[in-house]
Amino acid sequence: MLKDELLDVHHTAVCVTDFERARDFYVDFLGFELEGEADNRSESALGDVVGLKGATIRWAMLRRGSHCVELFKYYQPEGNRTPREQCDLGYTHMAMRVRDVDAVFEQAVAAGYEPVSTPRVLRGGKTKVFYLREPEGAITEFIQFNELG
Incomplete structure (x- = not known):
């Protein structure tokens, strides 16, 4: 069963348009630590994993205690830029x-x-x-x- 394989919750991913402003919110205001950052990531496996062929991103992994926030800024493809409402389907x-x-x-x-x-x-x-x-x-x-x- 999956419950026997699941160790813990590692991270939550957040997609942003203004990467620096978002990173500053997590690091400067919330106290997360920057574990890694990369710009113009476009390896083909990334596109396969996220289901978006040709994806090109800016990326960072931020840690606070045992939880991480993974920041994404998509250069390609461009996504919907309307923030979600709390009543929208999915993670809110x-x-x-x-x-x-x-x-x-x-x-x-x-x-x-x-x-x-x-x-x-x-x-x-x-x-x-x-x-x-x-x-x-x-x-x-x-x-x-x-x-x-």
Whole structure:
């Protein structure tokens, strides 16, 4: 069974148009470390793996703890540039567990990032969360888990 082969979750991939701005968001604001970066990657196996023959990309792997974010900027082919809504089919956001969601919210606003709302208490007080629009419209959730006695 697959569950016997699955070790852990390695990375989440994010496709962007402004590579430097996206990389800076993850590295400078979220504290990810740059593990590797390459420009104009176009090996034929890449196109085979992603199902896009002739794909040419700029790429980076960023790590924070045990999780990585893989950044892609496609030079070829050009994709849909409309950010997804949370109700759209497929993956919609990445969540970061934080100690103090209000402090993160204040830092995000001070840094010029666009929150979807202020932090809100959910799940009967078990969590406090807010969503933040990344520089190109993708969503990152910041979630604080509250200890309830």
